[in-house]
Amino acid sequence: MPVTTYIDAIKEGIWEEMEKDERVFILGEDVGIYGGAFKVTKGMLDKFGPMRVIDTPISESAIVGAAIGAALVGMRPVAEMQFIDFISCAFDQIVNFAAKCRYRWGAGVPIVVRGPSGGGVHGGPFHSQNPEAYFFNVPGLKIVCPSTAYDAKGLIKAAIRDPDPVLYFEHKFLYRRIKEDLPTEDFVVPIGKAAIRRQGEDLSIITYGAMVYKALEAAEALAGMGIDVEVLDLRSILPLDEEAILATAKKTSKVIVLHEATLTGGPGGEVVARIAEKAFEYLDGPIVRIAPPDTPVPYSPPLEEAFLPQTMDIVEKAKKLAAY
Numbered sequence: 001m002p003v004t005t006y007i008d009a010i011k012e013g014i015w016e017e018m019e020k021d022e023r024v025f026i027l028g029e030d031v032g033i034y035g036g037a038f039k040v041t042k043g044m045l046d047k048f049g050p051m052r053v054i055d056t057p058i059s060e061s062a063i064v065g066a067a068i069g070a071a072l073v074g075m076r077p078v079a080e081m082q083f084i085d086f087i088s089c090a091f092d093q094i095v096n097f098a099a100k101c102r103y104r105w106g107a108g109v110p111i112v113v114r115g116p117s118g119g120g121v122h123g124g125p126f127h128s129q130n131p132e133a134y135f136f137n138v139p140g141l142k143i144v145c146p147s148t149a150y151d152a153k154g155l156i157k158a159a160i161r162d163p164d165p166v167l168y169f170e171h172k173f174l175y176r177r178i179k180e181d182l183p184t185e186d187f188v189v190p191i192g193k194a195a196i197r198r199q200g201e202d203l204s205i206i207t208y209g210a211m212v213y214k215a216l217e218a219a220e221a222l223a224g225m226g227i228d229v230e231v232l233d234l235r236s237i238l239p240l241d242e243e244a245i246l247a248t249a250k251k252t253s254k255v256i257v258l259h260e261a262t263l264t265g266g267p268g269g270e271v272v273a274r275i276a277e278k279a280f281e282y283l284d285g286p287i288v289r290i291a292p293p294d295t296p297v298p299y300s301p302p303l304e305e306a307f308l309p310q311t312m313d314i315v316e317k318a319k320k321l322a323a324y
Contacts, residue, residue, distance in 0.1 A: 002181070002182070003179050003180065003181055004149050004153075004179065004180060004181070004182045005149060005175065005176050005178065005179050006146075006148070006149045006152050006170075006171075006174045006175055006176070006177070006178040006179070006180075007038060007039070007040060007152075007170075007175035007176060008149075009149040009150070009152040009153035009156075009180070009182060010040055010114075010152050010153065010156050010170055011040050011041070011042070012153055012182075013152070013153040013154070013155075013156035013157045013160075014026065014040070014041075014044075014078060014156060014160070015044065015047070016157065016186070017076075017156075017157055017160045017161070018044070018047075018048055018052065021076060021160075022052075023074060023075045023076045024052075024075075024076040024077075024078065024160055025048075025051070025052040025053070025054065025070075025075060025076070025077055025078070026041055026044060026048075026052065026053045026054065026077075026078050026080065027054040027056050027063055027066060027067060027077060027078075027079055027080070028041075028054075028055075028056055028063055028079055028080030028081070028082065029055070029056055029057075029058055029063075029080070029082045030055060030082065031044070031045075031053060031054070031055060031056075031080050032044075032045040032050065032053045032054065032055040033045060033055060034055075036080065036082075037082045037083075037116075038116055038172065038175060040080070041053060041080070059089070060081060060086050060087065060089035060090040061089050061090045061092070061093060063079050063080075063081075063090065064079055064090035064093040064094060064098070064111070064113060065090075065093050067079040067111045067113070068093060068097055068098050068101075068109055068111060071098075071108075071109045071110050071111045072101075072107060072109065076110050076111075076160055077111050077112070078111075078112045078114060078160060079111060079112065079113045079114070080114055080115055081113065081114070081115030082115065082116075083115060083116055083123075083126070083127045084115035084116055084117040084129065084131060084169055085117075085126050085127055085128070085129045085131065086115075087113060087115065087131060087167075088131065088134070090113070091134070094113065094135070094138075094141070094165065094167070095135070095138050095141075097109075098111060098140070098141075098165040099138050099139065099140030099141045099165060100140055101140075102140060102164060103139070103140060108163040108164050109164065109165050110160075110162060110163050110164065110165070111165050111166075112156070112159045112160055112162075112165075112166050112167075112168055113165070113166075113167050113168065114156070114159075114167075114168035114169075114170060115168075115169070115170065116170055116171070116172035116175070117129065117130050117131070117132075117145075117169040117170065117171055117172065117209075118130055118169075118171040118172055118173055118209065118210055118260055119173070119260065119297050119304055119307070119308055120173035120210065120304070120308060121172060121173055122299060122300075122301050122304060123172075123297075123299075124297065124298075124299035125296035125297050125298070125299065128297035128304075129297060130169070130209070130259070130260045130261040130262075131169075131261075132145065132167070132169055132237055132261055132267060133261045133262075133265055133266050133267055135167055135238070136237065136238060136267050136270070140164065140165065141164075141165055141166075141167060141238060142159070142162065142164065142165070142166045142167070142191050142192075142236065142238055142239065143166075143167045143169065143236065143237050143238040144158075144159060144166060144167070144168050144169070144191055144235065144236045144237075145169045145171070145208045145209045145234070145235065145236070145237060146170065146189075146209075146235060147171070147174065147178075147197075147208060147209055147210065147212040147213070147233055147235070148178060148180060148212075149178055149179060149180035149182060150180055150182060150189070151189050151195075151235055152170065153182060153187075153189075154187055154188050154189030155168065155188075155189045155191065155235065155236075156168060157186075157187075157188045157189075158188040158189055158190060158191050159191065161188065162191065166191070169209070171209045171210040173210050174209075174210055189235065191236050191239075192236045192239040192240075192241055193235065193236065193241050193244075194232055194233060194234045194235055194236070194241035194244035194245070195232075195233045195235055196230065196231070196232055196233075196244075196248070197212060197215075197216060197231040197232070197233045198216060198219050198229065198230060198231040199230055200219065200228040200229040200230030200231070200252060201228045201230070201251070201252060202227050202228040202229065202252055202254065202322055203222075203227060203228075203229050203230070203252050203254040203255070203256065203318055203321060203322055204229070204230045204231075204232060204248040204249060204251070204252045204254065204255045204256070205218070205219065205229060205230070205231050205232070205255075205256045205257075205258055205314070205318070206232045206234065206245060206248065206255060206256070206257050206258070206268075206271055207231065207232070207233065207234070207257070207258040207259060208233055208234040208235060208237060208259065209259070209260060210260060211258050211259055211260050211309065212231065212233045214258070214309060214310065214311050214314060215229075215231045215258055215314065216231055217311040218311050218312075218314035218315045218318060219231055221311065221315050222315060222318055222319070222322075225319065227318065227319070227322045229318065230248055230251065230252055232244060232245070232248045234271075237267045240270065240271065240274070242274055242278075245271055245274060245275065246274070246275065246278055246279045249275045249279045249282060249283070250279050250282040253282055253283055253284040253285070254283070254284055254285045254321050254322065254324070255272075255275060255283070255287045255288070256287075256288045256289075256290060256314070256317060256318060256321060257271045257272055257287065257288070257289050257290070258289075258290045258291070258309060258314065259290075259291050260291070260292065260308065260309070261291065261292075262291060262292050262293065262294050262295070263289060263291040263292065263293065263294055264294050266289075266291050268289045268291060269289070272287045272289060275287055284324070285321050285324035286321075286324070288317055288321050290309050290313060290314060290317055291309065292307050292308055292309065293307065295307065
């Protein structure tokens with residue numbers, strides 16, 4: 001099996017779905033001739049032509065609006081946000097139209113809105129955000145955040161095939177750092193199913209995206225201190241895999257919820273609430289949240305490092321929770 005990077009896994013998934021289904025097409029800024037800002041769509045224009053790989057004006061609201069219209073007449077659009085930060089420009093189309101269409105009159109809107117999210121690359125406050133929490137309160141949407149190359153491919157394929165709108169947040173820090181042997185046969189990763197990345201008995205870390213790797217690094221460090229950590233990768237945050245969340249909480253009785261979205265109003269609060277409501281009697285300590293402070297993402301490399309949760313931040317809080 002060939003070794004595939006996270007970014008190439010996304011490309012492969014889209015490419016295969018376009019080959020399989022002529023209704024699938026790409027639209028976004030610089031996705032055609034330039035091949036995408038991060039080269040996810042490189043070569044697609046030559047392969048599939050300008051009717052299926054469409055360069056658009058710099059207008060996220062127009063991109064998503066056109067995708068919704070195409071979806072309603074039977075197409076399967078994949079709309080790229082050059083940086084996911086600018087998905088806010090299309091908020092109304094996503095939240096007040098795409099997400100509500102099925103409820104209002106039974107019409108599915110099978111669009112994927114995808115783009116690079118996250119920090120760690122010194123992109124500053126307009127190119128490093130994790131905006132998943134903005135959409136977390138919207139019935140009708142699905143939100144996925146893959147951490148591995150396998151999941152990046154399997155979830156983009158699942159998202160394209162889904163009958164309803166899916167927001168696909170791909171972490172740009174992982175693009176060329178994460179590599180994996182992928183199966184040659186067709187596969188999908190089901191939306192709404194978490195994955196255990198490390199088995200443990202003493203404490204659980206529930207996380208997703210790039211923070212999975214910080215959690216695993218912390219777990220290895222804690223193992224040397226005699227603390228056995230389980231790491232649960234949510235993969236999808238809407239819908240949440242409540243069964244997996246409650247299972248790991250009941251198993252270890254101590255839980256840390258870790259994410260890169262800022263603390264207040266972040267997805268972790270919902271995870272904490274469900275554990276508190278449905279597994280409280282299993283807990284042997286307070287549920288701990290680890291997330292960045294409520295500020296924009298700093299541009300300065302040392303400030304960004306201080307802003308983002310680091311391995312030792314997790315280790316220190318885990319040690320305190322384990323000793324509780």
